[in-house]
Amino acid sequence: MSGVKTSLPYDRAFNFSAGPGALPVEVLEQVRDEVMNYGGTGVSIMEMSHRSKAFEAVVDNAIADIKALMGIPDNYRVLFLQGGASLQFTMVPMNLRRTGESIDLAVTGSWGKKAVEAAKLDGGQAQVIFDAKGTNYDHAPRLAELTRHDGAAYTHFTSNETIQGVDYLHDPDGTGMWICDMSSNILSRKVDVSKYALIYAGAQKNIGPAGATLVIMREDLLERIPEGLPPMLDYRIHAENNSLYNTPPCWSIYVCGLVFKHVLKMGGVPKMEELNERKAALLYDLIDSSDFYSGHAQKQSRSRMNVTFTLPTDELTTAFISGAKEQRMLELKGHRSVGGCRASIYNAVPIEAVTALTEYMREFEAKHG
Ligand SMILES: Cc1ncc(COP(=O)(O)O)c(C=O)c1O
Numbered sequence: 171m172s173g174v175k176t177s178l179p180y181d182r183a184f185n186f187s188a189g190p191g192a193l194p195v196e197v198l199e200q201v202r203d204e205v206m207n208y209g210g211t212g213v214s215i216m217e218m219s220h221r222s223k224a225f226e227a228v229v230d231n232a233i234a235d236i237k238a239l240m241g242i243p244d245n246y247r248v249l250f251l252q253g254g255a256s257l258q259f260t261m262v263p264m265n266l267r268r269t270g271e272s273i274d275l276a277v278t279g280s281w282g283k284k285a286v287e288a289a290k291l292d293g294g295q296a297q298v299i300f301d302a303k304g305t306n307y308d309h310a311p312r313l314a315e316l317t318r319h320d321g322a323a324y325t326h327f328t329s330n331e332t333i334q335g336v337d338y339l340h341d342p343d344g345t346g347m348w349i350c351d352m353s354s355n356i357l358s359r360k361v362d363v364s365k366y367a368l369i370y371a372g373a374q375k376n377i378g379p380a381g382a383t384l385v386i387m388r389e390d391l392l393e394r395i396p397e398g399l400p401p402m403l404d405y406r407i408h409a410e411n412n413s414l415y416n417t418p419p420c421w422s423i424y425v426c427g428l429v430f431k432h433v434l435k436m437g438g439v440p441k442m443e444e445l446n447e448r449k450a451a452l453l454y455d456l457i458d459s460s461d462f463y464s465g466h467a468q469k470q471s472r473s474r475m476n477v478t479f480t481l482p483t484d485e486l487t488t489a490f491i492s493g494a495k496e497q498r499m500l501e502l503k504g505h506r507s508v509g510g511c512r513a514s515i516y517n518a519v520p521i522e523a524v525t526a527l528t529e530y531m532r533e534f535e536a537k538h539g
Pocket of ligand 1: 189242253254255256257328330331332351352353354372373459
């Protein structure tokens with residue numbers, strides 16, 4: 171551990187982890203304050219029945235707050251499930267692709283690829299209608315330009331590819347059924363939920379600790395779910411039981427609820443979007459003005475959550491990452507499929523962390539460029 175102090179409260183590190191990612195300090199403080207005795211109940215959320223009035227209120231408030239934050243229309247249901255976004259790769263086709271039907275998937279990176287693999291596992295039909303493999307997953311198409319198959323049950327896409335740092339940065343037009351893995355950019359920009367049939371997101375980037383997976387689905391989809399699915403894999407069962415069919419990930423749901431309240435207090439998603447644009451611009455402007463750093467994603471598809479870039483050599487990359495660690499800047503190593511570096515700058519990463527990183531990048535370039 172280096173002796174360098176950061177400018178953040180509690181001398182917290184500059185955390186650029188891709189996930190589980192940074193949480194807001196105010197939320198962590200509230201968690202600390204409530205961990206011994208939640209709301210006068212005498213126990214923590216971790217120790218309380220999920221059937222208690224207090225916990226039911228936690229779930230109901232979290233649902234109400236995410237509805238307010240995202241402007242979720244009344245004909246949508248919000249569920250908190252388990253199994254991560256990875257289980258949704260299986261659950262979505264299991265619930266929404268009827269026998270004999272095919273589905274369309276657009277692949278802009280590693281997670282989209284995994285969604286395709288999972289959709290084929292049960293022998294069901296899945297057609298890849300876009301794959302950016304040829305350019306090592308450096309861009310996303312315009313959704314309106316995708317050629318979708320007539321009769322396909324739905325089109326699946328990954329709004330932000332966490333590993334490649336590639337984002338669509340726009341919503342679909344709402345024709346047909348659009349299903350979106352929004353794990354790494356949910357609440358980062360305004361989204362028109364009515365254009366989507368179903369959105370899912372693992373909690374551990376922008377909404378809370380790992381454990382819960384958020385699913386936002388149009389209510390009428392519940393009617394197309396085949397009978398006889400294993401109950402834990404059946405959206406209908408979870409919807410009928412308000413996400414309390416079995417013991418849910420209570421702790422994760424509780425902290426997600428605190429994050430939702432915090433984001434509302436901060437000014438909601440529009441405020442997050444404004445801050446995220448500013449944070450991302452600090453890094454991309456530097457990358458653009460440098461011959462030393464190169465961005466991975468094409469400009470029109472650059473993620474505001476995961477900024478991926480390379481340095482001229484592997485040796486320099488290693489030196490950059492270890493030097494950053496000395497300055498308490500953590501988790502800057504890129505995924506091996508892209509190489510180089512990745513700075514994940516989720517909602518809860520403060521602008522001070524990004525400023526510190528840009529200063530370090532400038533110094534490093536001046537020394538080694
Ligand atoms: C876009 C995206 N989809 C899916 C996943 C898988 O999520 P989980 O680990 O919650 O299953 C991740 C994890 O990082 C992700 O970033």
